Amino acid sequence: MSSITDTSVPVAPRRRMPAASSWTLTIAVAVAVMALLPLGFVLWATAVTGWETAALLIFRGRVGELMVNTILLIFFTVPxxxxxxxxxxxxxxxxxxxxxxxxxxxxxxxxxxxxxxxSYAWIGMWPSLHGLFAGVAISVVAYFPFLYLPLAAAFRLLDPALEDQAASLGLAPFAVFRRVVLPQLRLALCGGMLLIGLHLLAEYGLFAMIRFDTFTTAIIDQFQSTYNGTAAHMLALVLVLCCFVLLGLEAGLRGSRRYARLGPGVARQLKIIRLGKWKYPCLLLPLTVAAFSLGIPALTIGRWLIAGGSSIWRMDEVGLSLIQTLAICLIGGLATTAAAVPIAWLSVRRPTRATRFLEGCYYLASSMPGVVVALALVTVTVRVMLPLYQTVATIVLAYVVMFLPRALVSLRASIAQVPVELEQAAASLGRSPGNALWSTTVRLAAPGAAAGVALASLGIINELTATQMLAPNGTRTLAMAFFALTGEIDYAGAAPYALLMVIFSMPLIWLLHYQSKKIAGR
Incomplete structure (x- = not known):
């Protein structure tokens, strides 16, 4: 009997996504949809309004004035x-x-x-200060650290061999800096300038106090004084378009050029430049910057504290604001970091186009001003989920949308340092995917998670617009109490709240500074 040999090639079974990846991806998609809610709201509001009405509200003189103010503010402040x-x-x-x-x-x-x-400090020193000049001056001292931090880190990571090679070709020191050093700082410059530009678009309290109109101040005025939701929505649309323009400009300036050193060996230690006779004159710059950015706030707050005496320390009110601020910062920081865990894990363990797209959605959503996020959540809760209107859940959701990238960056760096084999070993011992992830990666990435909570909490302490519009009745955070008292021209009464915000922000800023030094190996 002849035997029949089966020569067919077996079909390989289809690879299935591991259970841990599938449920993590599901959560990450849900968070991304939630984060894009403000953008969806703006598009929905435009569609509901209709093009004719929208055009009348957008192409009018008031919007032109706000646009000119915004362009001039960014044009002078960022450089x-x-x-x-x-x-x-x-x-x-x-x-x-x-x-x-x-x-x-x-x-x-x-x-x-x-x-x-x-802004409060500068007005305390010069009460007549207002307008564009005041907006530019105060914005510079408030926001230049957003550029200084990435630039300082970039300077620490430069390879001085490239500068030596340029100098050996006969280039003068300034030419070496312009042609060799500055191009390597492009990423840090573009990122920092974008961050400052987005903050200028989103800021409310600074410009409201000096009576300088921007899109954010106009939106809140429309919402609070006239309750003209349609006009506020169209201003929000223009504001979002401004954010997209800044994102496009940053992407174009950044380009796709490589910045990594390629070749044998390692980067040399940085060579310290001797200032010589310019050493002490150069001290004038950091002295002047510190005097304006720290000295003026310290003098103003101290003066009002002394003028107000013990009577301004109404411990029942101050204590309640402090407790509510710390509670909402802790809840918001923990919720933001927890929401960032799935995409942080996927971006490290399963880097695909889908995960990169989801991550981009997070950053795009966070670029939208707090007033747009608040308008979106107010509209959604009032129209669809009224029981959630002005609840802790709604304000925490706003914080998650606005500050998610802060936690994501810290978590992603920490998860990358945890070997994936630990998760695999835990799973091989019979633990569920979620339990394996929790018992290994999440626990070992705890320092990054703590940094994420701290960075998100720092943003929440200083956040004003969304908190004002979404916080439950009876909520009075330090920022809300401070702004209410300054609105009543009670600068002495506002001083304790300003002092407490600075005191509780300082440790978080130190952590940020320490982390930046640690990353650069110093």
């Missing part, structure tokens, strides 16, 4: 911040400036002072 940040970063990281470590910390410390507290 000045760039010059200040680049100069400070070079002096503190590449030169023998006396007390460089101290000046490095003082260049970051202004982030602990909310932008509207800077």
């Amino acid at each position: 000045i911040c760039t010059v200040v940040a680049v100069s400070l970063a070079w002096l503190t990281e590449r030169s023998d400036l006396p007390g460089a470590r101290l000046w490095s910390w003082l260049a970051v410390a202004p982030l602990a002072v909310p932008a509207f507290v800077h």
Whole structure:
């Protein structure tokens, strides 16, 4: 009997996504949909309004005035911040400036002072200060650290061999800086300038106090005074379009050029530049910056505390605001970090086009101003989920949307340092995917999670617009109480709240500064 041999090639079974990846991806998609809710709201509001009505509300003189104010504000503020940040970063990281470590910390410390507290401090010194000049001056001292931090880190990571090669070809020191150093700082410059631009679009308290109209102040005025939802929605549309323009400009300036060093060997240690006779004159820059960004707030707050005496420390009101602020910061920081865990894990363990797209959705959503996020959530809760209107859940959701990237960056860096084999070993011992992830990666990435909670909490402490519009009745955070008292011209009564916001922000700023030094190996 002849035997029949089966020569058919067996079909390989279809690879299925591991259970841990599937449920993690599901959660990440749900968070991305939630984060894109403000963008969907703006598009929905435009569609409901209709093109004719929308055109009448958008193409009018008031919008033109706001657009001019916005363009001028960004046009003057961002270049000045760039010059200040680049100069400070070079002096503190590449030169023998006396007390460089101290000046490095003082260049970051202004982030602990909310932008509207800077405005309060400057008005306390010069009561007649208002308009574009005031907006540019206060914005520079409030926001230049957003550029200084990435630039300082970039300076620490540069390879001086490239500068030596350029100098050996006969280039003067300034030409070496312009043609070799500055191109390597492009990523840090673009990222920092984008961050400052987005903050300028979103800021409310700073500009409201100096009576300088922007899209954000106009939206809140429309919403609070006339309850003209349609007009506020169309202003929000223009504001979102401005954000997209900034994102496009940043992407175009950043380009796709490689910035990594390629070749044998390792990068050399940085060479400290001797300032010589310019050493002490160069001290004028960090001294002046510290005086304006830290000295003026300290003097103003101190003066009002002394003028108000013990009577302004109404401990029942101040204590309640402090407790509510700490509680909402803790809840919001934990919720934001927890929401970032799935996409942080996927971006490290399962880097695909889908995960990169989801991550991009998170960053796109966070670029939208807090007032747009608040308008979206107000509309959705009033129309669809009324029981959630002005509840803790709604305000926490707003914080998650706005501050998700802060937690994501810290978590992703920590998860990348945890070997994937630990998760596999835990799963091989019979643990469920979620249990294996929790018992290994999540626990070992706890320092990054703690940094994410701290960074998100820092944003929540200083957040004003969304908190005002979404917080439950009876909520009075430090920022809300401060702004209410300054609105009543009670600057002495507002001083304790300003002081407490700075005190509780300082440790978080120190953590941010320490992490940036640690990443660069210093």
